[in-house]
Amino acid sequence: MELLNKKTGIISFLLLFSFNLSAQVNPSQIFAESYRYESSGDYEKAIGELNSVNGYDYHKFLRLGWLYYLSKDYETSKKFYRQATELEPMAVEALIGLCYPLEAEKNSEELEKVYKQILTLDMMNSKVNYALGNIFYYRKDFTQAEIYFDKVQQMYPFDYYSTLMCGWTKYFLGKKNEAKRLFNIVLIISPADQSAKDGLNLLK
Template sequence: MGLLNKKQGLIALLLTLALTVSAQVNPSQIFANSYKFESSGDYQKAISELNVLNGYDYHKALRLGWLYYLAKDYENSKKFYNQAISLAPKSTEALLGLCYPLEAQKKTDELETVYKKILSLDKGNSKVNYALGNIYYYRQDFVQAEKYFDIVQTMYPFDYYSTLMSAWTKYFLGKKTDAKRLFNTVLIISPTDQSAKDGLGLLK
């Protein structure tokens, strides 16, 4: 009888410990704590909160990629974003996340590769089309820049940035009529814009 009571006591203790551990690793609470530390700027504690989490591997990796980026640890940021990509290869959010540390490190060639991979999954992504247009513009590859700026312009004709960049791209390609039209459009969006005024001045 005494042995039975000891066994029952041991089982009860193990159940209590299991419930305690389960409560300690509640995924929702772990993420809530991580968000709280992030909002206060304590990125290391926000990261540490996630280390006890089992499961939710993609979500954990994506969040760690973001937190390491905020902490300016770009190598670890890339590591976890790539881990998220390996877990969900068609996730554009993970690919977009990877762009943050690459942009911070000015890894233009790698960014170009990632941007094109995103467009293979989401060809109408305006942010990525614009970003690729910028890469080619500053390389002075205006033919390629025009291609991507035109895509954004088709979707967002009233967008200031793509309209201005498209105007300058047309100017450097010698497409003066298109450039003039776009510079004038910029002045509808932003009536005091000096860059558009300078462009029109060059076309006189």
């Protein structure tokens, strides 16, 4: 009788163990389902899928930040992106993600802080340097804008946008020779560009 009880106990344990294994969900499958719902525009279900993920907290938070951004729930999006940055303080991608809801809210003050934080980790990031240049340019702080636009233009001398913005920044700073040189470069990159032509006409 004792032997039978032991066998029954072992069988029960094995059945329970196998049930637990089958109940565990493959994180890869969960993320795949989340991507599928996202591609169909069902962000609520894409978010819901991630609730059953155990572990992978950074990756889950990063994805939730993105999905809430797509859902236009910017406060919740920012919350998850910030949680991701707390888990991985050196992760540039989480900080860049945080910029999406901030940009949607047109929160330039907070954006400036996050962009500068990114540059402490990735000082030559061309997109962030360009974005900071834009912030200062539209504030008419051309001295600061010049610093960031120059950096991008020096890294990518054949880039249309940074060259054009550099040209206009130099123009507003009264650096006419540099502005003229840059507007002419823009016309090499984009020969029909009206903005560069307008700049050159103002310099005549």
